[in-house]
Amino acid sequence: MVETLLDATARVLTREGYDRASTNRIAAVAGVSVGSLYQYFPNKEALVAALVARHNREMLALIRAALEEAGTRDLDAVMRELVKATVDAHLVDSALHRIFAEQVPRMGQLAKIEALQRETFLLMRGYLEKRRSEISVRDLDAATSICVTTVEALTHEFVINEPDTLAGDRDRFIDEVTRLLMGYLVPAGAKGVAPPRRSLKG
Amino acid sequence: MVETLLDATARVLTREGYDRASTNRIAAVAGVSVGSLYQYFPNKEALVAALVARHNREMLALIRAALEEAGTRDLDAVMRELVKATVDAHLVDSALHRIFAEQVPRMGQLAKIEALQRETFLLMRGYLEKRRSEISVRDLDAATSICVTTVEALTHEFVINEPDTLAGDRDRFIDEVTRLLMGYLVPAGAKGVAPPRRSLKG
DNA sequence: AGAATTTGCGAGCTATGACTCGCATTGTCT
DNA sequence: AGACAATGCGAGTCATAGCTCGCAAATTCT
Incomplete structure (x- = not known):
């Protein structure tokens, strides 16, 4: 029912x-x-919130599975799987996802539409922490936030607003975004550099 | 009136x-x-649309001014100014911007809320075209889209959802995002490489 | 089977908010 | 000043949609 x-x-x-x-x-x-x-x-808001929650669970399941599978591989592989899984997650029901993003007001219970991103953040942070030494970035929270936000935004843009572009060039898109992330986390010529101490959060 | x-x-x-x-x-x-x-x-939609248009004009003016001023400097400076100006643009009226993003349904006339991004795309594309030779990326449209979407998303996240973080570390944020973009557009060790031919758009 | 309880029903109540329309006020022209 | 136009007004109309409540059907219990 x-x-x-x-x-x-x-x-x-x-x-x-x-x-x-x-x-x-x-x-x-x-x-x-x-x-x-x-x-x-109890009301319409709760109904829509339940649907959002279900949709977010489905998307998060894909991302979690992909990260767990790639968990033992190197950083590049992990980031690539994150991007791939994020694309797949957006394709679960892209029409519905678009409605959530464009028409459902984010207030009250519905504010938790972005809860997906918060959970992805925590997942991702765990994996980046394990590879702390490979990453030449000061603040891990900030770096995680930047990666997750970037992947989400780019994937959303290409799945929701430029689906034609993506259809024929899915792999190209994944390559591109992975490169963007890796260039940030591991700047060429800075591999193995000890991370400085200043923090963006505090 | x-x-x-x-x-x-x-x-x-x-x-x-x-x-x-x-x-x-x-x-x-x-x-x-x-x-x-x-x-x-004529109706409520038109009223809100006019307000969105005015707000977008104000934001775009800042971005255009910043790019024009930095137009003659090098790529790093241009990207840095883009990020700076995008932050300023989001600070023009961040509370209102948040409402537009979270509560105003993007349909009918209101769909043009993202028109700002389209115009920023065109502006940015012009500047990247002038520096085509410095950029080791295949498809300029795709690269522009990635840069603009990334800057917009990260700025939005930090101004709207993590204003405390940003308040004390505005410059750190700008540095970080600039580095992200530059690492993508000009991977270290690939400077001056002729851009390949394959295109993400077609 | 009969009673009791749970689940399902849908016409209707009510609040709300976009929008109208006839009147009043202000301003302009001769 | 008087007439005409343009601008401003706000009580009221109307449609909509969230939600309720008394009744019916189905299911379970004794």
């Missing part, structure tokens, strides 16, 4: 957009009544 | 949020009546 409602919500959101997605319409598409909907979700 | 209404719209948006920003409330704050509001704007 909950699943049915979430599926219906996703369909209505992608087909009609956020403001045409009334609870009545969602219930109708789900083949249930509004009353039933409100037995499982 | 138009200015007064736009100012009021900005105030209500930042103080109350998008969905509490009714046309009646905006008119009240502006010290005029709803009727007058609708003599200058």
Whole structure:
């Protein structure tokens, strides 16, 4: 039932957009009544929040799996897998992802749309910490934040706003972004340099 | 009058949020009546769109000015000025910028919220073209897109979501992002290499 | 089977907010 | 000053959508 409602919500959101997605319409598409909907979700916000949470779980699962698989390989491989997985994650349901990004207001419970990024941050930070010595960057938190934000933004841009470009050149895109990250984390000619101490956070 | 209404719209948006920003409330704050509001704007969407346009003009003016000033200097200086100007642009009215990003649905006329990025793209592309020879990247369109998207995303993240971090370390942030871009555009050890021919766009 | 409980229903209540329209006020021209 | 225009007004209209509540159907318990 909950699943049915979430599926219906996703369909209505992608087909009609956020403001045409009334609870009545969602219930109708789900083949249930509004009353039933409100037995499982206290309000519309909670319904959409649950859908966001489900979608984020699906995306995060891909990223976590990719990082775990590449966890033992070198830094370049890890970053490449991060980018690849992020692309795949955006392709899970890119239409829905676009609606979340462009139309769903990030307030109240819905503010946690970016929770995905926070969890990715923690995952990534763990892997970078293990390879601390290979990285010539002062502050690991700042570096992690920069990497995660960059990958997310570029992937989003290319999957959501330039899908044609990506379709034929997925590997080229991955190469490019990986190079961007590696050039930042490991500047050529600075390999093995001891990281300085100043911190961006404090 | 138009200015007064736009100012009021900005105030209500930042103080109350998008969905509490009714046309009646905006008119009240502006010290005029709803009727007058609708003599200058056909509907609410147009009103908000005009405010977005004004805000984008202000931001773009800073970026354009910075690039023009640094236009004759070397690539590193140009990229550094781009980052600096983007930070300043986000600080013009960061509260309002946050509302646009998080709460205003990007549909219809409002879709042009990202028009800023498109114009920055064109500006930036011009400057990179002039320095084509210094850049060891295949496709200039793709490289420009990556640079502009990256700067925008990182600046947004640090200005909007981590303002404390930025406050004390503005220059560190600018250094870091500049290094990220330069490492991508001009990988150390590859200076002066003729750019390959394959293109990400086609 | 009958009772009790849970789950599902959907017409309708209510609040809200975008927008209108006839009137008032201000400004301009002769 | 008087007439005409342009600008400003704001109570009211109307449509919408979130949500409720009393009833019905289905399921479980005795």
